[in-house]
Structures are given as structure tokens and as C-alpha cells.
Amino acid sequence: DAGVIQSPRHEVTEMGQEVTLRCKPISGHDYLFWYRQTMMRGLELLIYFNNNVPIDDSGMPEDRFSAKMPNASFSTLKIQPSEPRDSAVYFCASTSTGDGYGYTFGSGTRLTVV
């Protein structure tokens, strides 16, 4: 398996623009997580899905952020409009119920909003 695949690896955008981050989880995994990492706040859980259904989105910072999982092999995290304070590395992770805390993380998307 190729692991959790995220795209793009790097994204630079202007303030006010819409940004869409993409994630392909490991086949067969039924949990998908979106995290954000910054120097100031560390790794923050934004939202997670189980069987494509959002379970907990309490970490989503504000309404500008939205996440979808239309099927078991694809998820998106959208920021609209983007702001400089959204600059961070965004990670996607997946696991299956039987693997417990054995999450597999993707390589992340480094987002820079200028």
C-alpha cells in the first residue's frame, strides 16, 4: 500500500482565496482524521470521520473551514476564505477499528497564505 496520500505537498495562496487540501486514506481503513500543526499550537485535531461520517468537528477553528468525505477513499479539507493565520502543515491520518491508535499519517500539506 502507498500509505496515506495527501496533495498538494505545498500550497501558497493569497489571502481571501479558497484552498482545498486532499487526502486518500489507506484502503480498508474506516477512520480518517485531519490535523493541523503549527509551532505555537502543536498538533491539533480538526475533525475526524468514521465510515465517511463526520463524528467530531469540535476542533474546526471556524466556519471558514469545512471537510467532506464523499467516499471511503477520498476526503477534502477546504478553507474559504483563507487567512495568513491558517498557514500551517495539515496532516491527514487513517486507521481501522482493529488497529486502535496505530494511525498512519500522510506526509502533510504545507500551506502558506500570504
Added chain:
Amino acid sequence: LAKTTQPISMDSYEGQEVNITCSHNNIATNDYITWYQQFPSQGPRFIIQGYKTKVTNEVASLFIPADRKSSTLSLPRVSLSDTAVYYCLVGVPWGGYNKLIFGAGTRLAVHP
């Protein structure tokens, strides 16, 4: 989820054994202890998980005393490539409430 406390940073030299201790005084009966490793510019990577006593794999050992209020991650004979941030997490990995909350972690620097 039980709160964890671990050192902010540690230094070591190549070839030494490194022990990182994590405190989790409020650990619950069903909680497991899980450690992750994160290299710069990469996502965290699962290292090891345990419930009690000792767990060993090809990467590390995890020592958990009988009261389970702390745990120690042991890295034998570290090399420069072990320089990373190590996270200790406590929680119930199975069931309906399945999410990991990361703390600040321990930044390990291995020197030549």
C-alpha cells in the same frame, strides 16, 4: 483522555540508551499508552503501544510500572537519525471514542 506530562527536550549522544518518561497520574482502567515519533517535515509515526509491564518491538521498549501512572520509552543505542519529537498519549484506542490528542512531546536531539 488522561493528561500526560513529559520533558520538553532531551539531549543524547550516538550509541547511548535514551529513556523518556511520561507521567499520566489520571490514567483510567481501560486506557492504553501509545508513543509516536515525528521527524522534521513528516507526519507522526506510531512506535509502540502497551497496557502494562513491558512491550518490546524492533524500534523501542515500553516500560509500564504496576500502578500505570507513568511509562518510559526506551530507545537502545540511538543514532543521529533518532533525532525527532516523541509524543506520549493515553486513551482507549478501540470503541466509539477513537481520537488521538497530541501534547507538546519531547524533542530529542542526538549528537555525534
